[in-house]
Every structure is written in structure tokens, then in C-alpha cells.
Amino acid sequence: MDAVKQLIEKSLENDLSAFEQLINIYQSRVFNLGYQLTNSYADAQDLTQEVFIKAYYSLKGFRNEADFGTWLRKITVNLWLNTKRKRSIPNVISLDEPISAGENEVYRDLAATDGDPEQSLENKEFNGIVRKALGELSREYQAVIVLREIEGYSYEEMSLIMNCSLGTVKSRLNRARQVLKQQVIKLAKESGYVLPGTRKNRVVEEV
Amino acid sequence: MNCRKAKNILVLDELLLNEQRALSDHLAVCSECAVEAEYFGAISKALREMNSPVKTPDGLSAQVISRLHSENTNREEVNSLAPCHRFRWSQAWKRSLAAAAAVVLLIGGLMGIATRLGVLSIPGNPAVVVKNNPSNQPAVKIPVQITNTQNTPPTGNESVQSQKSDSPLNSLPKSDKAANNLTIQATTQQQATTQTTSEPKVFLNVPRLIECILWKIKVGNINDAADKVLVWAKTNGISYSVENEIPLDDGRTINIFRFGAPKTSADKFSNFISGLGEILEKDRNARDVTDEFADKLEKYHSLLAQKKNSDGQQTKQLDAEIKAVESELTLMDKEAQDQVVFIVWLQN
Numbered sequence A: 001m002d003a004v005k006q007l008i009e010k011s012l013e014n015d016l017s018a019f020e021q022l023i024n025i026y027q028s029r030v031f032n033l034g035y036q037l038t039n040s041y042a043d044a045q046d047l048t049q050e051v052f053i054k055a056y057y058s059l060k061g062f063r064n065e066a067d068f069g070t071w072l073r074k075i076t077v078n079l080w081l082n083t084k085r086k087r088s089i090p091n092v093i094s095l096d097e098p099i100s101a102g103e104n105e106v107y108r109d110l111a112a113t114d115g116d117p118e119q120s121l122e123n124k125e126f127n128g129i130v131r132k133a134l135g136e137l138s139r140e141y142q143a144v145i146v147l148r149e150i151e152g153y154s155y156e157e158m159s160l161i162m163n164c165s166l167g168t169v170k171s172r173l174n175r176a177r178q179v180l181k182q183q184v185i186k187l188a189k190e191s192g193y194v195l196p197g198t199r200k201n202r203v204v205e206e207v
Numbered sequence B: 001m002n003c004r005k006a007k008n009i010l011v012l013d014e015l016l017l018n019e020q021r022a023l024s025d026h027l028a029v030c031s032e033c034a035v036e037a038e039y040f041g042a043i044s045k046a047l048r049e050m051n052s053p054v055k056t057p058d059g060l061s062a063q064v065i066s067r068l069h070s071e072n073t074n075r076e077e078v079n080s081l082a083p084c085h086r087f088r089w090s091q092a093w094k095r096s097l098a099a100a101a102a103v104v105l106l107i108g109g110l111m112g113i114a115t116r117l118g119v120l121s122i123p124g125n126p127a128v129v130v131k132n133n134p135s136n137q138p139a140v141k142i143p144v145q146i147t148n149t150q151n152t153p154p155t156g157n158e159s160v161q162s163q164k165s166d167s168p169l170n171s172l173p174k175s176d177k178a179a180n181n182l183t184i185q186a187t188t189q190q191q192a193t194t195q196t197t198s199e200p201k202v203f204l205n206v207p208r209l210i211e212c213i214l215w216k217i218k219v220g221n222i223n224d225a226a227d228k229v230l231v232w233a234k235t236n237g238i239s240y241s242v243e244n245e246i247p248l249d250d251g252r253t254i255n256i257f258r259f260g261a262p263k264t265s266a267d268k269f270s271n272f273i274s275g276l277g278e279i280l281e282k283d284r285n286a287r288d289v290t291d292e293f294a295d296k297l298e299k300y301h302s303l304l305a306q307k308k309n310s311d312g313q314q315t316k317q318l319d320a321e322i323k324a325v326e327s328e329l330t331l332m333d334k335e336a337q338d339q340v341v342f343i344v345w346l347q348n
Helices: A003-012 A016-038 A041-061 A068-082 A117-135 A139-150 A155-161 A166-191 A196-206 B003-010 B017-029 B031-049 B060-079 B091-117 B157-166 B174-180 B222-235 B263-274 B290-308 B312-338
Strands: B209-218 B239-247 B253-262 B278-288 B339-347
Touching: A003 A016, A003 A041, A016 A041, A016 A068, A016 A139, A016 B060, A041 A068, A041 B060, A068 A139, A068 A155, A117 A139, A117 A166, A117 B031, A139 A155, A139 A166, A139 B031, A155 A166, A166 B031, B003 B017, B003 B031, B017 B031, B209 B263, B209 B312, B222 B239, B222 B253, B222 B263, B222 B339, B253 B263, B253 B312, B263 B339, B290 B312, B312 B339
Parallel strands: B209 B339
Antiparallel strands: B209 B278, B239 B253, B253 B339
């Protein structure tokens, strides 16, 4: 019996210290997924807490044949999908500003660019538009995009997490990508950002 | 490959080799599809760049464990309450509000007597300490502990039985009682010395629904928000019955208020509350209290009957219980008729 299984069994007997060890093993993964879904440090923190509380009370329903991490991700996505949308404006963060999280202030590690500052600035602007556009999609679409594109999960794992067939995962992902693209184009137009394709065309016209 | 086919598979991230070849051949000659492909590529790249690990906040596991500890305790408390006092809201509300809300609802009913007596202590229920705040000033905050008065075993079971057989009303099923709209006139021989009103009240058994709206709001400064909501309520004729302050383990505080707003002011009050801060939850529920009212009324009459055969200290105890039940009945009656109950939860 592996260590995680033992901890689960102990937690089932209301051993909270065993459950705390489980949290310590999985919290980073749950928190990071929560952060990508909520796009907010504080909301991710709340969501992660709820996930483990829910997990504790649902442990009986966990079947050991599934991976515990996948099971937790499933709870994470479900809880997030079922949380009512807040009325407040979505949390849009600047990609190079420190994320305000009190003492745990963190900097996003932006992928290294080619060193061209103009290119880097453009990347940031475009990434900001994509993040904003993503936040405006339906929660189902956001979830598939986050799981597949940002977190890089396989279709099989996504189907387990989202509790639907492979076909549904794929078709939902395709629709989500289409909607996201349209949203990105719309936001780019509104903010005056010149998208790659249109820029190329414009250069051709100028020549 | 035509444009339609190309656009269909552009969005896919797993292509067969021959599909891949056909697509790149098409993109080489079709600028429109090539631009489309560039969009998807750029968006995918941007999304991949968002995947950078974020540091998990310190103490997260400890917070979860401490919540589990306190929820286990609360769970036991809630389970000890009568079912009619439990909330049936969404899971999130249940988790966070269960114990607190049950307490609020319970003490809500006792506030009438608290107004008159200041502090109410029901013998046999040492944990019942209710204190109200007649000046509507939020400065005085009293943590409230309570146990369910309904769990108090009647001290005179024989007299309860005799009362039951004496009353034609009590032989009817609850639904019949409600349907018949019977008027109940109770009498008592002994008068309580501590109360300003001594005659038992007359209540009708009619169907009653109490509309409740729950707001859970995150505010910057709890005291400011509490002041604002209390002042607004006071100036708009909304009665405020209970304030309960709950300190959390992480140093934050939660304040829960219970208001009874006239139906005509309910929307205005909702608007005001929604402007107090970030709305974490909102829920609405209509509680059918017909049976609960009938049960309480029965209890009221049995207490009155017990009082007839009591004397001295026992009478005083019974008087306190009678008044508490009477206040609950009065409040329930009022709320069902023309009020909307607001439970306002403020947290920082």
C-alpha cells in the first residue's frame, strides 16, 4: 500500500494530521490549477480551501483505482464551475506587476522572450488581451482551455476531471478555441492592438 | 483541401500526418487561412506562457485543518438543534453559515423578551444568554451562545397530557388545525411579576411563509459597514433584531445581522446591501413555518397549563419560558405577514 493510500485510509478514520499530510502533498497542484481558473490569488486560496474541505467530507466516495490528484482536480473544477459568478469586474492583473497577495507576494515568471524589448512589450500586451478574453468565456470553455492549453492535460485526464467523454472534451475544446479567438480579436480591436495577421496585411498594403 | 476543411482542423491540436501535410499545403497558398492559423498559434503560445508556477500561500493546510476542526464542532451543535431551525441553503452557505444562522434564527425569536428584560437566562438552560442592543449601535457586540429551548424537558408531563385531552384543538392533526383557522384563547390564573404584559396573547393557526434573503458580503472595514447598514436600517424603518460577532481562527471577524424589513422596503434594502462590498453569496428562500408555528403554539398552551399548577420559583421559570415562546410566535407572525427577513453576513 503506498503512502498516499495509507494517508487516505487514516483520514477516513478522522485522522486530521494524516489529512494535513495529504494537503501538503497536493496543495501546490490544486492551488495552481485554482489560480489559473480564478485568475486571482485570493480566490485561488479560497477555492483550494474549499476543495480540501469538500475532499475531506467526500473521501468515502473516492475509489482508489483513480488517481487522488485527478480526483482533487475534478473537485477543483467542479467547485469552480458551480461557484456563482461574482458581480464584480473580473480580476485583470498586469502580467509583470507583482501579484498582490500580502506577505506571499509573488512575481509571475514570464517566459523568456528573445531579448527585444519591443517584442517583449508586445508579448505582454497580447498575453494580457488573451487572459482577459479567456476570463470572458463561459466557465465550461474556460475550464477546457485552462486544462488543455495552460496546464497541458491529456484528453483522457480531462475527460476524467470533467466527467465527460473524450469526444465531448474535444468538441468543447474546439468550440472554446473558436470563441476565444473571436473574443481576442474583439478585445484587440477595442484596445487598438494590431494582431499579427492584420499587421502583415498592412505592411503589404503599405508596400 | 478547401478553406472550410482547413478552418475545421486548424483548431485541432492533434492531426494525422496526412491532415497535417494537406493543411500546410493549403496554408501556403491561402492567406486568409494562414492568418487564422497565426491567430490560433499566437493565442496558444500566450496561454502556454501563462503556465508559471505560483507559490502556494503559507499556512494553507493549517487553515483547512482548523476549519475542519471547527466545522466538526459546529456540526455537532447544529445537529443538536431542532430540524426546523436548520437552514436549507446551498452547500456553501450550509458550510459557512450553518451554526451561526441557526443561532441567529433561534435568538431572533427570543429578542422580544430580551428587549424587556435586558438579559434573559432560562433556568435549566444555562447557556442561553441573550442580550440585545436597543440603541441600534453597533459598538456593543455580544457573542451569543445558545441552546435550543425546545429541548428542555417539560417539568410537568402530566399537566401537558391533561391539557392535550382538554383542548379540542389539540386532538386535530396539524394540517386541520391550520385549515380551520381556529382562534385560541388561553387563560392563566397567575400573573408573572417581571413582565409588563401579563395576558396570554391570541394567535391564529394559519398557513405562514417567511421569506428570507441572505447576503454574504466582503467589506473592507467591518465596523464601518456595520455602522452604515444599521443607520440605513434605522432611518428606513427596518427593525434589527440580532447581531452576532464570530471571530475566526485566522484573525478575521464575521458579523451576522438579522433584519426584518417591511415588504415595501425589501428591494431598496437589497440594493443598499449589495453596495456595501463584494457580494460573495446571495440566497433567497421561503420558509414554510405553518407546522413550526403550530408546534410552538401547542408548547405555549402546555406551558400556560403547567403554570396554572405551579407556584413560586417554578412559576417564575415558566413565565420566562412562556414569554420566550410568545416572543417567537409574535415575531414569526409578524415576519410571515408583512416582512422579509434579511440575514446579512459581513466579513473582511
